[in-house]
Amino acid sequence: xxxxxxxxxxxxxxxxxxxxxxxxxxxxxxxxxxxxxxxxxxxxxxxxxxxxxxxxxxxxxxxxxxxxxxxxxxxxxxxxxxxxxxxxxxxxxxxxxxxxxxxxxxxxxxxxxxxxxxxxxxxxx
Numbered sequence: 001x002x003x004x005x006x007x008x009x010x011x012x013x014x015x016x017x018x019x020x021x022x023x024x025x026x027x028x029x030x031x032x033x034x035x036x037x038x039x040x041x042x043x044x045x046x047x048x049x050x051x052x053x054x055x056x057x058x059x060x061x062x063x064x065x066x067x068x069x070x071x072x073x074x075x076x077x078x079x080x081x082x083x084x085x086x087x088x089x090x091x092x093x094x095x096x097x098x099x100x101x102x103x104x105x106x107x108x109x110x111x112x113x114x115x116x117x118x119x120x121x122x123x124x125x
Contacts, residue, residue, distance in 0.1 A: 020028065101108065 023031075
């Protein structure tokens with residue numbers, strides 16, 4: 001059962017040729033015509049184009065697609081800039097706690113206590 005592929009292919013071709021020889025000549029002509037029509041309509045597989053799709057200067061549809069990408073990238077950059085700006089200006093709670101720990105005589109557990117904030121608000125200074 002381990003025949004080489006070429007031998008199996010030759011047998012298949014022989015059986016197909018035998019079947020074609022037994023067909024009516026009118027049917028063979030119709031099949032040949034259909035084959036020629038199919039080959040005439042055949043388009044090769046499109047080749048890949050390297051580059052950015054939105055950077056082309058084609059029709060109007062491609063330009064609007066490129067504009068959509070540019071608007072999305074601009075919105076992303078504005079959002080990223082806003083987040084970075086917000087993080088640089090936001091006061092660090094950890095820095096405030098560190099400063100208070102170093103300058104006061106309070107123990108660390110006082111800052112970890114949930115009721116400490118309310119005690120600070122009630123306590124006179």
